[in-house]
Amino acid sequence: MSTILSLDTSTKVCSVAIHQEGVLIGHQAYHLQKSHSNLLPGIIQQLAENCEMSLSDLTAVALSAGPGSYTGLRIGTATAKGMAYTLSIPLIALDTLDTMVAQVAPMLKGEELLCPMIDARRMEVYCKLVDHSGAEIWKTQPLIVDEHSFDDLQQESIYFFGNGSDKLEQLFGGVDRYHFIRDIHPSAAHMGEVAWAKFQHSAFEDIAYFEPEYLKEYRTNVPSQKFKV
The missing domain is CATH 3.30.420.40 (ATPase, nucleotide binding domain)
Incomplete structure (x- = not known):
């Protein structure tokens, strides 16, 4: 086994x-x-x-x-x-994000769109959008959320979840077709x-060369102090 x-x-x-x-x-x-x-x-x-x-x-x-x-x-x-x-x-x-979809999909009826979100700081999230079967509508991507982020999907009922969705709930908490599932990680x-x-399906990675999907560059904060020499 x-x-x-x-x-x-x-x-x-x-x-x-x-x-x-x-x-x-x-x-x-x-x-x-x-x-x-x-x-x-x-x-x-x-x-x-x-x-x-x-x-x-x-x-x-x-x-x-x-x-x-x-x-x-x-x-x-x-x-x-x-x-x-x-x-x-x-x-x-x-x-x-696929594993988050696998967690939430069994809770829903099957007619909604699912949008897992991970916080990427400020008003940016990592997200994707799929239908209940898992078919991609938006591929995994970084997204700066604002009041127009989902204007192209005006007729769809969407479930948002993950710690990044808290930012969206502040913008769209009163919209009937938007739903928020809390405490999903x-x-x-x-x-x-x-x-x-x-x-x-033997879909394995090359151990020597595999790298995780960061989606954007890692940045560190440079100290602002100037030191005398």
């Missing part, structure tokens, strides 16, 4: 899950800021022990590959690549079905 370890470090939530052929066996998550590098190795080992298996029983490792936090994605990628290389198992990369627990589908 194929056993896949899934990792999600794309936001402040650090989560790990084990699935067997898409069925969730165990899951751990920690909602702690900047905890990924300290927690990830330990909770992977602990989860495997709790599921009464060793890491050598794994068939593949799946990674939430972005978009999301630059630092979080780098930590998750380094961990997943290291495990895949050490255990000689394939690496599976998943779009973070990327989670390894919802990666299993998508990862299993990729595993069956």
Whole structure:
């Protein structure tokens, strides 16, 4: 039986899950800021022990590959690549927003559009737009949200979710066709079905060359002080 370890470090939530052929066996998550590098190795080992298996029983490792936090994605990628290389198992990369869609779609009737959003600071989000079957209407992209962001979809009922949707709710909270689902975040627990589908099609990444999908350049703040020499 194929056993896949899934990792999600794309936001402040650090989560790990084990699935067997898409069925969730165990899951751990920690909602702690900047905890990924300290927690990830330990909770992977602990989860495997709790599921009464060793890491050598794994068939593949799946990674939430972005978009999301630059630092979080780098930590998750380094961990997943290291495990895949050490255990000689394939690496599976998943779009973070696709795993959010997999989490929310079963809650809805099937006629709505779904728009997962991850906060990208200020009024910018990472988002995509799909119908209930998962067919893409907008591909994964960065978007600066304003009152006109969805003018081209005036007849559609849209469900927004993820921490980026809070910005949109401030603009569109009173619009009948816009709906907001709170407390949805990327989670390894919802990666299993998508990862299993990729595993069956041998949709694996090259461990040596794989990089996460940042979508935009990482920027650091340059100190404004001038030092005398």
